[in-house]
Amino acid sequence: MLRKGFLRNRKGVTAIExxxxxxxxxxxxxxxxxxxxxxxxxxxxxxxxxINVRLIRTGAAQTSAPAITAADFxxxxxxxxxxxxxxxxxxxxxxxxxxxxxxxAGVAGNSPAPTNNGAFDPTQLIYNPGGGDETxxxxxxxxxxxxxxxxxxxxxxxxxxxxxxQATDLFRxxxxx
Numbered sequence: 001m002l003r004k005g006f007l008r009n010r011k012g013v014t015a016i017e018x019x020x021x022x023x024x025x026x027x028x029x030x031x032x033x034x035x036x037x038x039x040x041x042x043x044x045x046x047x048x049x050x051i052n053v054r055l056i057r058t059g060a061a062q063t064s065a066p067a068i069t070a071a072d073f074x075x076x077x078x079x080x081x082x083x084x085x086x087x088x089x090x091x092x093x094x095x096x097x098x099x100x101x102x103x104x105a106g107v108a109g110n111s112p113a114p115t116n117n118g119a120f121d122p123t124q125l126i127y128n129p130g131g132g133d134e135t136x137x138x139x140x141x142x143x144x145x146x147x148x149x150x151x152x153x154x155x156x157x158x159x160x161x162x163x164x165x166q167a168t169d170l171f172r173x174x175x176x177x
Contacts, residue, residue, distance in 0.1 A: 034146065034148040045166075049169055051080050052076045053169045056097065058174055062129050062130075078093045115158065120143055133172065133174070135171070138168070139167065144164075
């Protein structure tokens with residue numbers, strides 16, 4: 001039997017309402033921060049690639065002594081990302097540079113996505129900066145680890161809650177000697 005006045009007692013209603021709304025509110029807040037972080041990292045990756053492909057576009061990467069290697073180019077892209085995001089893990093940055101005879105060949109599916117069974121496969125990446133007056137496809141990848149537990153299912157496109165971010169630049173190099 002209910003005590004008289006139990007249904008009219010309003011003590012604790014605020015605490016109960018907060019308990020019901022707190023989980024969705026904090027999930028929404030964390031999700032907003034996670035998506036914002038992904039966008040910032042994507043923008044940083046795109047800018048870093050754009051800055052560093054200039055070395056290939058002008059021929060500085062190919063004609064400098066010693067020539068810039070794949071590891072050097074990867075380090076340069078990572079260091080450029082660190083100007084915006086100091087905590088970037090360089091072990092999660094990858095570059096893929098390919099030379100083609102024309103723009104059509106560069107976009108015609110000659111550069112497959114470097115994934116295999118839901119995991120990133122860096123063995124498919126190459127570094128060929130080409131020569132003068134060639135079409136170059138430069139791509140940079142970053143394995144972004146999604147930290148929001150529930151959103152990891154929605155935002156991750158690789159296994160282990162990882163989202164593969166990609167920046168691409170397709171250009172014709174200058175006719176350097």
